[in-house]
Amino acid sequence: MKKSDFAFDLPQALIAQAPLAERSASRMLVVPPGDAGFDDRQVRELPALLRAGDLMVFNDTRVIPARLFGHKQGSGGRVEILIERLLPGNEARAQVGASKTPKPGNLIELDAGGVAEVVGRDGGFHHLRFHVDGALQAWLEKAGRMPLPPYIQREPGADDAERYQTVFAREAGAVAAPTAGLHFDEPLLEALRAKGVGFGHVTLHVGAGTFQPMRVDDVREHRMHSEWINVGAALVEQVRRTREAGGRVVAVGTTVMRAMESATVDGELHPFAGETSIFIVPGYRITSADVLLTNFHLPESTLLMLVSAFSGRERVLAAYAHAVRERYRFFSYGDAMLLHADG
Numbered sequence: 361m362k363k364s365d366f367a368f369d370l371p372q373a374l375i376a377q378a379p380l381a382e383r384s385a386s387r388m389l390v391v392p393p394g395d396a397g398f399d400d401r402q403v404r405e406l407p408a409l410l411r412a413g414d415l416m417v418f419n420d421t422r423v424i425p426a427r428l429f430g431h432k433q434g435s436g437g438r439v440e441i442l443i444e445r446l447l448p449g450n451e452a453r454a455q456v457g458a459s460k461t462p463k464p465g466n467l468i469e470l471d472a473g474g475v476a477e478v479v480g481r482d483g484g485f486h487h488l489r490f491h492v493d494g495a496l497q498a499w500l501e502k503a504g505r506m507p508l509p510p511y512i513q514r515e516p517g518a519d520d521a522e523r524y525q526t527v528f529a530r531e532a533g534a535v536a537a538p539t540a541g542l543h544f545d546e547p548l549l550e551a552l553r554a555k556g557v558g559f560g561h562v563t564l565h566v567g568a569g570t571f572q573p574m575r576v577d578d579v580r581e582h583r584m585h586s587e588w589i590n591v592g593a594a595l596v597e598q599v600r601r602t603r604e605a606g607g608r609v610v611a612v613g614t615t616v617m618r619a620m621e622s623a624t625v626d627g628e629l630h631p632f633a634g635e636t637s638i639f640i641v642p643g644y645r646i647t648s649a650d651v652l653l654t655n656f657h658l659p660e661s662t663l664l665m666l667v668s669a670f671s672g673r674e675r676v677l678a679a680y681a682h683a684v685r686e687r688y689r690f691f692s693y694g695d696a697m698l699l700h701a702d703g
Contacts, residue, residue, distance in 0.1 A: 361579040361641065363660045366668065368680050370659060374687065375511050376694035379523045383545040386695045387688055388653075391671060391679045393700040398682050403543040403696055404551075406653075412556025413607035415598055417649070419538035419615045420561040422529035424497065425504030425521075426568075430476065432458065433467040441468070441476065442507055443500070443535060444485055444568045445588075450496040451479065455568055456486045472503035497532060507535050509692050510571055511658075524692075533565035533588065539655045539692045540613030558607075560598045562619040563590040564636075574660060584639040584662065587615075591623035593631040599648075600629075611649035614663045617670070620648035640666040642673050652699045656683060656690040672702040 380386055383403075390399035390409065401409070410416075426443040440457040447453060456462060456478075468476040474492035481487065492499045506516040506524050516524075526541035527549070549559075569585025576582055599609055611617040622636035623629055627647050639662065640646065652670055657663040668676045679697060688695045 361643075363574050363577045363579060365673065366660050366664050366677075368659050368677060368684070370684065370690060374684065374690045374694075376689040376691060377512055377514060379519075379542070379693045383523075383527075383543050384548040386543050388543075388695065389679060389683055389686075389688060389697040391675065391697055391699045393702070395675075398679060400686060401698075404548055406548065406698075407551045407555040407557070409698065410552070410555060410557050410610065410651075411608065413558075413602065413605050414610055414651075415558045415560055415602040415607055416552065416610045416612055417560045417562060417595065417599075417616050417620065418526070418528055418541055418544075418612045419564050419566075419619070420526075420528055420530050421534040421538060421563050421565050421615075422532040423506065423525055423534045423537050423566075424532050425500050425506050426535040427505040427507045428470055428472065428476070428503070429505075430468045430470040432462060433469050433475070435460075439468050441488070442568055443504075445535075445565070446497055446533065447487075450490045450492065452488050452490065452496065453482070453485045454488050455484065456488075462486070470503075474499070474503075507568075509536065511691055512693070528561070531563045531565075531590075533563075535568050536566040536570050537692060538564070538566060538613045538615045540616075540653050540696060542693070543653075543696055544612075558598065558602065560595045562592075562595060562616055564588070564615040564619040566615055570663070574662060579641055579665070582639065582662070584637045586635045586637040587618070588634070589619040589622055589636050590633040591619055591629070591631060596623075596629050596631055608650040609648065610651040610653065612653050614652075614654055614657075614666050617646065617649055617652060617666065621646060624648050640669050642669045644669045646670050646701065650701055653696055654699065655692065655694055655696055656680065656688060658691070667699065670701060671699045675702065
């Protein structure tokens with residue numbers, strides 16, 4: 361299997377640069393099972409497409425303002441820092457952009473105040489120790505900038521602090537939003553409750569690695585980045601009861617599906633907290649969810665491969681071709697698709 365098997369032509373004009381005024385006003389391409397025709401709908405129509413007794417599973421991670429700027433002490437060279445993961449003791453794993461890679465012992469004076477000390481390096485990431493006022497996470501909430509994805513060609517505005525979070529975000533630790541969840545607002549959640557749809561949550565702290573391109577063409581040679589997940593006992597029990605009652609499990613986003621598949625052993629979901637580097641590609645049988653709500657993903661990306669594993673590569677690429685023709689909005693602030701399991 362080749363990376364190029366997941367290529368498609370995407371006009372730059374279809375990459376959404378800002379969210380719509382209303383979260384649930386986004387379009388939604390419904391992809392039924394089998395070879396039934398595609399259906400152009402809106403996210404706010406979800407209650408009519410789901411059933412009483414279905415369980416929607418959301419990712420409750422919260423995006424931290426993880427982007428910082430500064431300059432090297434001594435040389436004055438400009439530096440951009442994107443925190444990948446918070447570590448104990450005011451330390452962090454981060455991507456560091458500079459004209460010359462900083463070395464252990466180098467100090468970076470931060471524009472927002474304080475200093476980041478380079479402790480070491482691990483592959484493409486640096487280990488930094490922050491000398492700032494108070495705990496690093498709390499300091500970032502005041503001093504950091506929202507880490508919009510690289511394909512959004514503008515600086516973050518005041519609205520992004522709210523719109524690049526889901527309305528149910530509560531567990532801080534992500535540096536990218538679980539974007540399928542961005543479509544939900546309180547009126548839509550209330551309509552789903554009134555329909556009899558249940559809600560459950562996992563936590564997967566989305567890392568900056570989600571935007572890293574696959575650098576090999578042979579998919580088998582790719583090494584997936586690691587992310588922290590928590591699938592709790594309460595969700596496991598919700599899924600069990602839903603299945604027993606004949607309801608469907610609806611994963612809201614690829615992050616939810618990654619988390620649940622990582623916690624699945626021999627077809628059964630189990631509580632799990634820890635790291636996952638699961639890489640889901642066609643040929644892998646997904647058993648943790650029956651329906652997937654997801655945004656449109658980058659060409660040749662690991663997320664597009666996961667979606668293809670769920671609904672079939674040819675079916676998914678045909679849906680993407682339809683979305684391009686119909687001028688759907690792509691990526692984080694874009695539109696959604698509702699997919700059913702292949703076979």
